[in-house]
Amino acid sequence: MRTLIALGGNAMTAPDGRARPEDQIAAVGQAMAGVADLVAVGVEVVLTHGNGPQVGNLLVKNELAAHVVPPVPLDWCGAQTQGTLGFVIVSALEAALAARGVTKTVAALVTRTLVDAHDPGFDRPTKPIGRYLPADQATAMIAHGQTWEDRGDRGWRRVVASPEPLEVLDAPAVAALVEAGFVVVACGGGGIPMVRDPSRNGVRGVEAVIDKDLSAVLLARAVGADQLVIATDVDHMFLHYGHADARALSRVGVAELRGYLAAGEAAGGSMAPKAEAACRFVEGGGRRAVITALGRIREAVLGETGTVVEKENDRA
Numbered sequence: 001m002r003t004l005i006a007l008g009g010n011a012m013t014a015p016d017g018r019a020r021p022e023d024q025i026a027a028v029g030q031a032m033a034g035v036a037d038l039v040a041v042g043v044e045v046v047l048t049h050g051n052g053p054q055v056g057n058l059l060v061k062n063e064l065a066a067h068v069v070p071p072v073p074l075d076w077c078g079a080q081t082q083g084t085l086g087f088v089i090v091s092a093l094e095a096a097l098a099a100r101g102v103t104k105t106v107a108a109l110v111t112r113t114l115v116d117a118h119d120p121g122f123d124r125p126t127k128p129i130g131r132y133l134p135a136d137q138a139t140a141m142i143a144h145g146q147t148w149e150d151r152g153d154r155g156w157r158r159v160v161a162s163p164e165p166l167e168v169l170d171a172p173a174v175a176a177l178v179e180a181g182f183v184v185v186a187c188g189g190g191g192i193p194m195v196r197d198p199s200r201n202g203v204r205g206v207e208a209v210i211d212k213d214l215s216a217v218l219l220a221r222a223v224g225a226d227q228l229v230i231a232t233d234v235d236h237m238f239l240h241y242g243h244a245d246a247r248a249l250s251r252v253g254v255a256e257l258r259g260y261l262a263a264g265e266a267a268g269g270s271m272a273p274k275a276e277a278a279c280r281f282v283e284g285g286g287r288r289a290v291i292t293a294l295g296r297i298r299e300a301v302l303g304e305t306g307t308v309v310e311k312e313n314d315r316a
Contacts, residue, residue, distance in 0.1 A: 009050025036096035051189035075205030082188035113191025119163035127162035171222035213277035253312035
């Protein structure tokens, strides 16, 4: 079974949320142990990952150094974090495979994702990123062309567009490596956001954040994945999350899950895109999607844990 595994950026940090290099390396090492177990039993794996905390760190560096060097744009931040996390993942997986006596080549590919230059998100950016700043520091960043909003007592926060991903531009290269037998890491952070630019006879990067789970669906289709596993920081999706009557979802049909989404039952801020991605993957012909914790990847791929999303007739 060919499986695309989407690793959450927040899940690749310490349990307390710290994102020091050693914290990220340790979390990735734990995740890659499970991935290596899968590769060892013949599962074809393609990996993608989030990059929220890592881009957040770069944004802080931008802010602190803005009076010395110009801030780098978000597409550059995306490319940098793809490279950094890519080599961390590749190194950890190679070591885990070697410990199991498995010979398999691993590669990371810096990947671009096409979005529509006229996506409504560019007219009114709403995706908050980075830390809160006092007004004077936010003003300095606004002078560099960024959009910031006054969030009251907490301070000012930057907002950017989060456009719908349309196409993974480098999917053919990913697919070629997969067919050649590589374990590939690609489309990190949803991919570097790009728009068509006729004046350049090509594409150019833009200031935006792409949801990595929605991009993972596009990548999964491009490589012919049978299964999509979305790894986060909880074992299951929950209904009535945060309430006394919270209930874990084990197996759910797409139509049922769509109903929960429509009713606002997606269990917290970052879970709705994951549920949407799971629905899109199965609706597009995928066998199943699973949402689970980073440390439960192996069990999720084998159908032993997590919230499993399937077509209704597959649940009968």
